[in-house]
Amino acid sequence: MSHVLPAPAKINLHLHVRAILDNGMHELDTSFTFTEACDKLTFNAAHDIQVTCSLPHLGGENNLVYRVLCAFQKHCSVNNGLAVHIEKNLPEQSGLGGGSSDAATALLYANELWRCRLNRQQLIDFATPLGADIPCFLYGRASLASGIGEKLIDYPEALPNSTLLMAWPCSGLSTAEVFRHFDSYFAMRLKDQDLRALTPSEGVDTMRRDLTSMGQNDLEASACSLNKQVSTLLQFLRRHSDHAWMSGSGSTCVALMDSKQEADALALQVKAADLASWTHTGKLLRMHPVQLGLE
Numbered sequence: 001m002s003h004v005l006p007a008p009a010k011i012n013l014h015l016h017v018r019a020i021l022d023n024g025m026h027e028l029d030t031s032f033t034f035t036e037a038c039d040k041l042t043f044n045a046a047h048d049i050q051v052t053c054s055l056p057h058l059g060g061e062n063n064l065v066y067r068v069l070c071a072f073q074k075h076c077s078v079n080n081g082l083a084v085h086i087e088k089n090l091p092e093q094s095g096l097g098g099g100s101s102d103a104a105t106a107l108l109y110a111n112e113l114w115r116c117r118l119n120r121q122q123l124i125d126f127a128t129p130l131g132a133d134i135p136c137f138l139y140g141r142a143s144l145a146s147g148i149g150e151k152l153i154d155y156p157e158a159l160p161n162s163t164l165l166m167a168w169p170c171s172g173l174s175t176a177e178v179f180r181h182f183d184s185y186f187a188m189r190l191k192d193q194d195l196r197a198l199t200p201s202e203g204v205d206t207m208r209r210d211l212t213s214m215g216q217n218d219l220e221a222s223a224c225s226l227n228k229q230v231s232t233l234l235q236f237l238r239r240h241s242d243h244a245w246m247s248g249s250g251s252t253c254v255a256l257m258d259s260k261q262e263a264d265a266l267a268l269q270v271k272a273a274d275l276a277s278w279t280h281t282g283k284l285l286r287m288h289p290v291q292l293g294l295e
Helices: 064-075 098-113 120-130 134-139 175-185 200-213 220-226 228-240 260-272
Strands: 003-020 026-044 049-053 082-087 143-146 151-154 163-168 244-246 253-257 278-282
Touching: 003 098, 003 134, 003 163, 026 098, 026 163, 026 278, 049 064, 064 082, 064 098, 064 120, 082 098, 098 120, 098 134, 120 134, 134 143, 134 151, 163 228, 163 260, 175 220, 220 228, 220 244, 228 244, 228 253, 228 260, 253 260, 260 278
Parallel strands: 049 082
Antiparallel strands: 003 026, 026 082, 026 143, 143 151, 163 253, 163 278, 244 253
16 A cells, blocks of 8 residues: 655755865754645555656666665665655755655655664664755754754744745756855855864854844855856845745745735746746745654
8 A cells, every 4th residue: 555755845044154074074054944845755565675756867776765765774674675656846956955855754654664663863863874964854843953964953933924935946056066166165264263063062052143144045155156047036036025045055045925925926927037947835834744753
């Protein structure tokens, strides 16, 4: 019998780069919440791990879902397989964490189906080496994050009571390319700072101080340099909303609107002006829709 679960998009409410680590990764100070936009995953019993996708080039062994499930199968000494079909609704290279969200939902389901009984923190510890965005989906609640995104605490403020508009321009951005550009052209601002990784307590203190920075994103300038469509889209959204910014490493841009009607109207304008090929309007979600009894 098939089982269908959502894999929601996340947005970054803010994103600051605090340090470039010795391994080339980045110490972040960021925040996440979830949206109603989502991929859909259909699960069926199988003798091995199988992953297919509505976009055929994203299926198979190169999909993050496949790699995560194979690693989890080995980690838990499980002999059972799992067939997963991904209905891809979120755009690629969008800064919405679509691939990581798919992997997190698959991991949550496999943990339940295979009776591995890992708790939430154990799942986060397992998944972090496989993808820095996976932990925020496993954490399951709006969060503040430090480290490479794996040190998570509950987001302590109320989420904006607004309608969210998400708009993806007609092309995406490679996360690795955006960070390389940031490192080359903008990381000089870090040269006088202590580039050691923040300790968890320091990270929490820093994040609490930065709650007022909603909408700020240190990667925005790099993304706009690499993809002029992002810059044009942001300028348009900011003419119609007091709160508009880019999520993650791009290229999705978001705007907060006073009503669903205003958000829907702006989405139509964005598409009519050929500034975006995908839009979504809806609510910010404080909780991940898949919990499966995790502690």
